Amino acid sequence: MYDYTGKTIFLGLDVHKSTYSLTAICENCIIKREKISADPLLLVKYCKKYFYNARIKSAYEAGFSGYHLHRILISHGIENIVVHPANIEVSKNDSVKTDRRDSLKIATQLADNRLKGNFIPSVQREDKRHLTRLRECLVKQRTRTSCQIKSLLYSQGMISYDKVLRINKKTLLSVLRMKMPTNLQYKLKVLAQTWNYFSLQIAQTNEKMLISFTDDNWLKKVYCSIPGIGITMSNVLMNEIGDTLQFSNEQKLFSHAGLTPREHSSGDHQRQGHITKQGNPILRKMLIQAAWKAIKLDRSLLTVFERIRGLNKGKAKIAIVAVARVMLGRIRTCFKENRLYVNKSIEQTSVRDWKFKEKI
Secondary structure (H helix, E strand, O other): OOEOOOOEEEEEEEEOOOEEEEEEEEOOEEEEEEEEEOOHHHHHHHHHHHOEOOEEEEEEEOOOOOOHHHHHHHHOOOEEEEEOHHHOOOOOOOOOOOHHHHHHHHHHHHHOOOOOOOOOOOHHHHHHHHHHHHHHHHHHHHHHHHHHHHHHHHHOOOOOOOOOOOOOHHHHHHHHOOOOOHHHHHHHHHHHHHHHHHHHHHHHHHHHHHHHOHHHHHHHHHHHOOOOOOHHHHHHHHHHHOOOOOOOOHHHHHHHHOOOEEEOOEOOEOOEEEEOOOOOHHHHHHHHHHHHHHOOOOHHHHHHHHHHHHHOOOOHHHHHHHHHHHHHHHHHHHHHOOOOOOOOOOOOOOHHHHHHHHHO
16 A cells, blocks of 8 residues: 555546546546446545545536535545536547546646636535425426417417417416317316416425525525515525625626626737626526516616616627626625615615515
8 A cells, every 4th residue: 555645636536327437646647547336435435545644635527416425525534626517628629538538637637726616505505405496497397388388279279379378377267268179178277287286386385495494584684685686586596605705706706606708808809708607507597587677676787787788789688697797796795794785776664674574
């Protein structure tokens, strides 16, 4: 057994369902390349056996495996990070992809300090995320069912193309009373039952969220003071980013949300493109939805929206992303200064505060 006392081992892991491919680098030399069974404790035992007394730094790509492996490695003294796949550099001429090459790539870039780890939530916060992400999934499925119902009605000529139809319980009851062929009626009945099922699950999940998030009253109060953010959205945001202070600066927070613009600058020419979208998609979606409401409630955000839209030939989508970025920065400022959001466009004691108290 070789003694690695005082040395650092950089371990690149390519994680799969049944195997871990690993490459170990020490002092710019590859010392181990192995494929072992996908068992976190077996990996820890392997590291302790072959890298005796070494300081071990490891990394693997974020994906289906979640943070279970990360937490076990950390608990056994291995300094692990979970990396966004898009942050791993890939050569343009690299046309061969294998598990061994991927693990080597991760180990090499980790040794060169070119990898940055994702923010890892606590076990308790991740447990609360299950509720908000379940609700997001249920809403998507209900929306899909609504689209199927409307598509079926349009295709059968039961509603005109220029009619805006909102699917709800009242609409479904009126649709099912229409005269139609037997099999078509049966299909609509099944779709209506599916829609009602998802609606019931969403309502029950909302109730569960109110019970489970009672210990986050201050976080919720700060988020609900932001224009455009309500109770449900505040639950999502505090589960995705908490109080935002785990990020050392705004740029890291923007990067986590995927709201950092691409840049292609050279010499005297500076050009910024679309956002990277490499961050949390749920967080980004919530912020953009909130931004559309916020510009109607906060004059300062509306000013930002109009200015950016004017600079981008009237493109509202680019402007609203900029507003979402500004809102995220202001949210962090509120938590940093331990205060509620100050909206100078309206009085501070508002109906929003009263509604919040009623909900709590």
